[in-house]
Amino acid sequence: MEVINKYVTIKSPIDGVPKESDFELKNEPFSLLVKRGSKAIIIKNLYVSMDPYLVNLMKTKSTLGRGIAPGEVINSYGVGKVVASGNPRFSKGDYVVGNISWGEYSISKGFNLTKLDPMNLPLSYHIGVLGLSGLTAYAGFFDICKPKRGEKVKLLKEKLGFDEAFNYKEESDLNLALKRCFPNGIDIYFDNVGAEMLEAAISNMNLYGRVAVCGAISEYTDSGKHAKLDMLSVIYKRINIQGFITYDYMSLFPEFVSKTVDYIRMGKMHVLEDVSIGVESVPSAFVGVFHGNNVGKKIVKISDD
Amino acid sequence: MEVINKYVTIKSPIDGVPKESDFELKNEPFSLLVKRGSKAIIIKNLYVSMDPYLVNLMKTKSTLGRGIAPGEVINSYGVGKVVASGNPRFSKGDYVVGNISWGEYSISKGFNLTKLDPMNLPLSYHIGVLGLSGLTAYAGFFDICKPKRGEKVKLLKEKLGFDEAFNYKEESDLNLALKRCFPNGIDIYFDNVGAEMLEAAISNMNLYGRVAVCGAISEYTDSGKHAKLDMLSVIYKRINIQGFITYDYMSLFPEFVSKTVDYIRMGKMHVLEDVSIGVESVPSAFVGVFHGNNVGKKIVKISDD
Structure with a gap:
């Protein structure tokens, strides 16, 4: 089973304020099957987070010691659904949160990826208010x-x-x-x-x-x-x-999620999200956060569940 | 009993790097007797500390909220000897350390002043290595x-x-x-x-x-x-x-002094002082610290014990 995966990448390193023209959409054949013996996880991406710090990875000389090369898949915090898995920690149909990509599909080794219980809350909440931003x-x-x-x-x-x-x-x-x-x-x-x-x-x-x-x-x-x-x-x-x-504070995650979910359910915390639709909107969504265009957590919805 | 007290003051506020010409030596009649009923302490100054932060008090608009007016006595950390005292905490002949002045004599109400046990060490040590700098x-x-x-x-x-x-x-x-x-x-x-x-x-x-x-x-x-x-x-x-x-750390003083004196006596700590002589040398000594002229803690010896 092979599909065409659309994903967003940079054309060349970005050293100033990012512009939409710094990005391009690429198409790539992508297998939805896990090879025999592989522990890979194939994920259909649902929501990805627009985090300004990512621009530091797009520079000629990355401040963070590792960088994104032009043409390369860009990793991002997001929520997805497992399409196929060779990894015993994940099964087809599981929701996952963590390191996915700015594209329609991701392939993961399971690092920085967690099985997600949506807790009857919108999936997008698990990126912003219940995610790394929160x-x-x-x-x-x-x-x-x-x-x-x-x-x-x-x-x-x-x-x-x-x-x-x-x-x-x-x-x-x-x-x-x-x-x-x-x-x-x-x-x-x-x-x-x-x-x-x-x-x-x-x-x-x-x-x-x-x-x-x-x-x-x-x-x-x-x-x-x-x-x-x-x-x-x-x-x-x-x-x-x-x-x-x-x-550094991942150990606080369970405590943080449990308290925050309570606050949301009691109506004591209000969630403000700013959602763009479709992988094609990633460049303008990302560029927009540098101009303060978003009101609330900026998210791109890649696909319906 | 009255003497002429020589002291150093500023001619006008200092906003850049201090120069010797920003300072002047003043002479003032000074009583060595404590008035009946007064709790004042009269101190013969022996050593005063040259602390760069004092320049912040000499500016047109002091950064510290209080300032030194032209002509006024300049308070400074130092060591002196009590000449007369109406304060029960201090007696004639006591050595004291703390807030004295850039002059030959100081009058104190006893705030920020402590009776000093020289512990058979040079008095100047109690300004630098055993004082606030230390x-x-x-x-x-x-x-x-x-x-x-x-x-x-x-x-x-x-x-x-x-x-x-x-x-x-x-x-x-x-x-x-x-x-x-x-x-x-x-x-x-x-x-x-x-x-x-x-x-x-x-x-x-x-x-x-x-x-x-x-x-x-x-x-x-x-x-x-x-x-x-x-x-x-x-x-x-x-x-x-x-x-x-x-x-903020005055409560650590006893512990600090006791450990430091041990180190000095064991020869494990070396004391480096840069001493100028006489109240007249205060302006050049103070100005010198802004040019890095001193090697070691900068002190002015005002008088022999």
């Missing part, structure tokens, strides 16, 4: 930032809403924006932006403020752009800055 | 950086010497200098310099590297100069950066 927020907030009594947690817990919000791309003075939204200063800052946003956060932090950093989207596409930290503030406010990678 | 190193290294087995600690313990050294002011490429001195990367970086030196340290750090920051001398005298941190390195290497102030 775990990033959970681990970063509870394990790195370690909120203390009084640090706005009560509000977060009781309302799970926001007090104030602003769009960092639309503020002419980020410092003033933060002073307006946080007149009593900031205890915890969860950074995914870097550069001027991080600088403004440091300026507005309180004594013993904590910064968890797991992304720096404004620095990904401009290698000369860096957060110019005011070290005098860091010193005198005893600020702690901790870089982290969500993969 | 505590800064001790607390920063053991409490903030938390060295682990294998992280070069054995060497520090057994030899208390250095493997490699370089002068950051004389290296054309700090990145290369660090690669040369630390071919296996850096686990712990104790920052007192900031800017390019901190940037190079971050570039050369290992996974889970820790940075303790309690000074940023290269940023004190240039308000536009900041460490441009590569947040991608901070994230992917899970680097932790912690600002701190030595005053």
Whole structure:
């Protein structure tokens, strides 16, 4: 049984802000059968995640030590369904979550792949709110930032809403924006932006403020752009800055999923997703996150179940 | 009993690198007697510390929220001898360490002042190796950086010497200098310099590297100069950066002094001091630390015991 697998790849390394024309759709014959003796898993991809950090793997010189070559399949976090399996951990019909590809089908050795119980929730939830993005927020907030009594947690817990919000791309003075939204200063800052946003956060932090950093989207596409930290503030406010990678916190996954599912079911957590349809939409969906086009977790739905 | 007290002050706020001409010596009538009912302590100053952070108090807009006005007495860490006391905690003839002034005599209410047991060691030791500078190193290294087995600690313990050294002011490429001195990367970086030196340290750090920051001398005298941190390195290497102030660690003082005195007596710790003589030498001594003129802890000896 062979199909034509459509997948998205890069035409050449990307060193600035990615453009749709940096990507191309390729067609490749793809076998839906597992060879005798192979432990491969053949997956029909259903949803894939649009994660900005992937651009770091697409550069001429990857920051992460490994990179994506032009023409190559691009691995991505996603949800799929097993079509065939030579691996005893997975059977045909199983839902899986983890490392799949920006294409219609994936072939996996089972690394970074987990059998998924959808728990009567939309499959897409397992990419965003119940996936790596959710775990990033959970681990970063509870394990790195370690909120203390009084640090706005009560509000977060009781309302799970926001007090104030602003769009960092639309503020002419980020410092003033933060002073307006946080007149009593900031205890915890969860950074995914870097550069001027991080600088403004440091300026507005309180004594013993904590910064968890797991992304720096404004620095990904401009290698000369860096957060110019005011070290005098860091010193005198005893600020702690901790870089982290969500993969370090995989052991928290069961606890995180169980709590988050409860919150969703009780209606205490609202899920906001921004879904594009079809593998052809991957390039525009991915490029869009660098321009803030998405409202909520950006996902591409590759196929119906 | 009245004397003429010579003391050093600033002529006007200092916003760049301090120059000797920014300072002046003043003469002021000074009573060596404590008024009836007063709890004041009159101190003959013996040694004062030259600490670069003081320049932050001399700026037009002090970074620390309090500042030194032109003409005002400048407080400084130092060692002195009590001449007269209305305070029951101190008696005439006691040695004291703590907050005294850049002058020949100080008057104190006893805040940040401790009775000193010289322990048969040179009085100057109680400013540097056994004073706040020493505590800064001790607390920063053991409490903030938390060295682990294998992280070069054995060497520090057994030899208390250095493997490699370089002068950051004389290296054309700090990145290369660090690669040369630390071919296996850096686990712990104790920052007192900031800017390019901190940037190079971050570039050369290992996974889970820790940075303790309690000074940023290269940023004190240039308000536009900041460490441009590569947040991608901070994230992917899970680097932790912690600002701190030595005053937070005063509770460690007894433990620190007792261990350090043992090391000095066993000849396992070597003390390097750079001493200028006389209150008149304070301006050149202070200015000198910004040019790296000192070799060892910079101290001014105001008077013989």
